Structure formats: C-alpha cells, structure tokens
Amino acid sequence: MTNIRKVAELAGVSVATVSRTLKSPDIVSPTTRDKVLQAVNEAGYKPNLMAVQFRSRRTHNLVVLVPTIANTFFARVISGIQEEAQHRGYGVLLCNTLGREATEAMYASLVTTRQADGVIQLRACNPFPADAFAPGTPLPMVNACEVLDDAPCPTIRLDNREAARAVTEHLIGLGHRRIGMIKGPRRSPLTRDRLAGYHDALQAAGIALDESLLCPGDFTPQSGYEAAGTLVTRDDPPTAIFCESDEMAIGAISRIKQAGLSVPGDISVAGFDDIAFASYSDPPLTTIAQPAEAFGRQAVAMLIDVLEERARDIQHAVLPHELVIRGSTATPAA
Amino acid sequence: MTNIRKVAELAGVSVATVSRTLKSPDIVSPTTRDKVLQAVNEAGYKPNLMAVQFRSRRTHNLVVLVPTIANTFFARVISGIQEEAQHRGYGVLLCNTLGREATEAMYASLVTTRQADGVIQLRACNPFPADAFAPGTPLPMVNACEVLDDAPCPTIRLDNREAARAVTEHLIGLGHRRIGMIKGPRRSPLTRDRLAGYHDALQAAGIALDESLLCPGDFTPQSGYEAAGTLVTRDDPPTAIFCESDEMAIGAISRIKQAGLSVPGDISVAGFDDIAFASYSDPPLTTIAQPAEAFGRQAVAMLIDVLEERARDIQHAVLPHELVIRGSTATPAA
DNA sequence: GATCACGATGTAACCGGTTACATTGGTCGT
C-alpha cells in the first residue's frame, strides 16, 4: 500500500511537506508542490482516511436511526438526509432499528466508540445511556419526525395536532359526523398529538367523541386493512375514516371495497404523509403533505451545527404541512 | 477521554494486559482479569473503535450503492442487507446514487480510502476505476438485483427472462393476444432480459411481436401512468399490459381507470416485484414475487466471504421467483 | 542444583497520518 512516506521518499521531501501540500498547498513553495503532486500521481497515492479520521477524532459519519426503512415516508426523509450529508461532506450510516431499543442503543454506541460523530433519531427515544457523555456536553443528536416532548437535543417536527385538526375539520366540513380514526402505535407522541387534533376539531363542531370509532394501527397497510375491517363490520360504521398514515389508508380502502362499500360514496378516507402512491390510489387520497426531504435536510444541517459547535443553544423547528384534497373524501351519502 | 492507558494505570497493569483481557481473556490470569475488568468498569472505558479499525486495517463497514431508496423493492433488499450485516458484525453505509456514475464512484472510493471494506452494488455498473486495486486482487464487491453480464465479482440475480416468460405465458394462457409491455430503462440488463422472456412467450404461442406495444418507463408509478396513457389512447389498445415493476403497474392501473376502462375487465395488468402495496391495490396485482430480503442477505454473505478470503472463486447465485396470480389479470372480454 | 518449558506480564514498535516545534537559509533594515 502506498502511504505518505513512500510519496515523501519519491518526491525527495519529508512526510510533513507531503501532508502540507495536500492540506494547505499555499504554504509550500510552488516548486516542491509540483514535485510532491507529481509523486502523488506517480504513486497513485490516496490518503488513508481511516488514519486521518483517527488522528482528527472526526469520522464525518452520521448515524441515522430509522424505525423502518420499508416505510415510503421514511425513504423520502432518508433521501433528504443523504443529499444534504453528501453535500456537507458527511457519510450516512443507515440503521433500520424496527423500533427496538436494544438495536437503537447498539447503533448509538457507534458514536460513543467513535465510529460516527452524531445521530439522527427518527423515533421519539433517546438511545444513549444517561452517562454516555460528560455533563454539560451537548448531545450529538437531533430528533426528527417523531419527537420527544422533552428532547435533550434539537428537534424537527410537524405541528401534528394542527394537521390532524385540519383533516378532521375538512371531513366535518363535508358533512361527516361519525368519523373513525385509525391510529398509530399507542406510545407514540404522533398518535397522541394527532388524536388531540382530531378531538379539537370534533369539539369545535360540537360532536361528541365516540371512543369506539378509534382503532389501533401501526402505520402498515396491513394494519390499516385490519382496522378498517373492524370499523366496516359494525352495525353503524362511520361515514369517514381518518388514517394516521397513507399506507394504512391504502390498506383501509382495500378493506372497505372488499366489504362491498365504495370510497368515498359510502365512506370517505383521509391519510397522512402524501407518499407517492397516494396520487395513484383509487380514489386518489386526500392527505396531509409533509416536507419529508426537508425533514432530512434540516436534520443534517442542525446536527452538523451541533457537531461543529456552531449552535449556540438547542433549536426546535416546526415544518409546514399542507392539506391535499383529492378524491377519497366527499360529502356523505344522505 | 478514557483510553486504554488510563485503565492500565488504574488497574496497575500494562496496556498490553488490558488489551489482552478484552480481546483474549483466556490468556490472562483470573486475578489480573478481575482487576482489569473492574478498572474498565470504574473508568467507563469503551475502546475507540476508530483506533482498532485503523490498526487492523478493517473497518467492518459495507457500502451499499442503491439507485433509489424510494423504491419499495430496494427498501426490502436493504432490510435484508442490514439484518445480515448486523448479524455478522458489519455496519452499512447506505448510498442513494440515483444511478449517477459520478456519485457511485465517489461512494466507491470509501473503499479505496479505507473507510469501508467492500461494496454491494444494486445496479449493473462497476463503480471502481480499472486501476483501483492491484491486479490479481479480488474486487471487494458483489453485484445484486441488476447485474452486469460480465461482472468481475460475485453476482446475485433472478432469472428475469424466465420470470417474464412466465408472466407473459400466464396472460397468453388467459387468452390475450395483444399484450403491451411497460419497460424499464433502456440500458438496463433487467429490461433486456425481461423483454427477451416476453419475446420467448409470444414466439412459443406463435404471436407476432408488435413493437408499438412496447413503452419505455423508469420503474416509478409516474412513468407507468404515462406509458399506460399512450397505450390506452391508441385505436387498438392491448387487452393486457405487463409492467416491469409493481410501481409502474399501480401507475398504469390508475391511468387505465381514468380512461374509463376497467382492470381486468377491459385490460389485464401484471407487475413485477410483489411489493407490499401489490396486495392492496384495486384490483390486487398479479406479479412476480422476488425474494428481496434474501437478495440482501445473500449479497452480504457473499461479500464477507470475499473480504475474509473464504471465497475460492467468483460465485454467481440465481434466486427463485414465483408467479403470484391475483385479481388484476383475467380472461379478455370477448 | 542446573536446565528447560511455559504461563503471565511488560516493553515498545507500529498502523498512517497531523502538527508543534526546531532548523535552515535568505532578505531587509540600520
């Protein structure tokens, strides 16, 4: 393997001069610079970045903890992360944690063992043990999408409560009074906030909450399919269903049709996320569009600000959402 | 930062003893082992893996070059990669290349600069310059899913020709004679092989090839939607369309319905991949199921075999596929 | 009792860069 010493020998200079030529060319004389660069070429020398990183105590790698990469929404967030990281000269270590805390902790230890500089956590959970860092040190992490209420680090989120209120209000505006909801996982702040927004809208319209219209789900099409099954087979099915993710909405529509009902003729369905398939579903999905790629880009930007100590204090960003009305919601049948 | 020297001092032994206690505990006496382990605990010592990797010239990281992470099929492959890599003690550096050669080359250089040990390439392209490695050295890469014909490394693929033949034969068996095809990108071996399988089936059934029924696509729902538009607005639209990906099939179905036609009543549609949404589309998609996660797992296994020099010679694996018949294909209207 | 083998531990070189500090030689001012 060609290393800096070989190049130095070849160029007839010291290793320091080679290093300087490559790192700060302006402080070596043009003559030696040329000699060195020619030797670098001749030897096909590429610095061993492992050594550079080891010496500089910086890996320029970021760990991304994603609950499930199979979710199209996260796939978009990751695209944004990737793009911004590449642009800033950082690499991305992607970790599919399936929401398991042990797995998250394992990957987070990439930071404590110096294999990565920081973590982007897409789930509401702090994967670091309490004593992982010296007190006073800012946590090398940002928390995006699903965020902790009292996150000890920068966060980037949507106003989920407001978004859910907007969707529900849209359904109420169409004339719906019995509105079901297919929720996300019980523990998730997303579920809690969206549920609160749903409540807000019902309350504002003077509609009493019917707990039995709330079904649990886990964001997958399968769970939407199953939850819709329980709603549809009731004696008094709702006339509209708000799903906390497009994937669940697509599963729900499939189940509703299977029961011989039409969307939106018999039941309106609204989703959340605006994934690519939302436009191609039949009918196209009314949903909340999230700036998924922006989540990723911003997360990287904020994390690097922390890592490179440009951040004065802990920032919290709220990104904009938009209600996108398509064909899956309509006035209820009389 | 606590390092091995602090621990050694604390335990009253040499750094070598600490290192040995952690790496091969059996060669130190139980007495010192206990002393050292206690010191490790007390100091909260975690080895700096950066240093370990630097010394051992092994990073235990794998680079994955994925054309687009937004594709649900690749998301599944990546899950498999992730799982197997974690199990084998390797990390995954995921790189969304968007099929750009320059981006691929940049990420591939993570290997030449010793930031990663090997590459899993999910596109038919060799991202390394010809002189990146000494002649005779096996290329630290495996090529999966879309593979090069003369790959200089292990490959894992599907028998795409046979799979496409099976789908087309299924459509012919239902009575279709005018079968359109929405293809993948022109340069891709996948496109070529699947097209060949389509030809095979037509030829075996004595159906003449109609070039005008072949439309280009790029695997996205959008491209399927557009391609279906050109097929559907013809004077003599096909009675069936074979799409080279489920995502395109879902786009195509959306466009066919928009034209006032029914699936499969007027036009049957078949896809390829069997993504999660395939079951929930309306109608559910007939498609070719690929063992996506197995692609990922096997790619990791074969790459590690190369890296750890267990592989005698270059292996090529062909994974099984399965025709899954659902509601989107049926006998053509009389 | 001297020799030897062996287990346990210490010493220090090494991986491949970066960089503080030392050294050299030349220019400039007085």
Added chain:
DNA sequence: ACGACCAATGTAACCGGTTACATCGTGATC
C-alpha cells in the same frame, strides 16, 4: 556587518489501540 524576521522545510511526538518480542517467576525433569 549584524541581528531580526520570515518563509520553507524537516524532525519527531502523538492519536489509541495491537502484538512481536523480551522478561520474569515457577515448577518439572534429569
């Protein structure tokens, strides 16, 4: 002519582990 100063370069310590080799003590063997 002499010292101050500066630009250009070299020397070597350092990052934090691993490991070849040296050393030491103990018990077995002859």
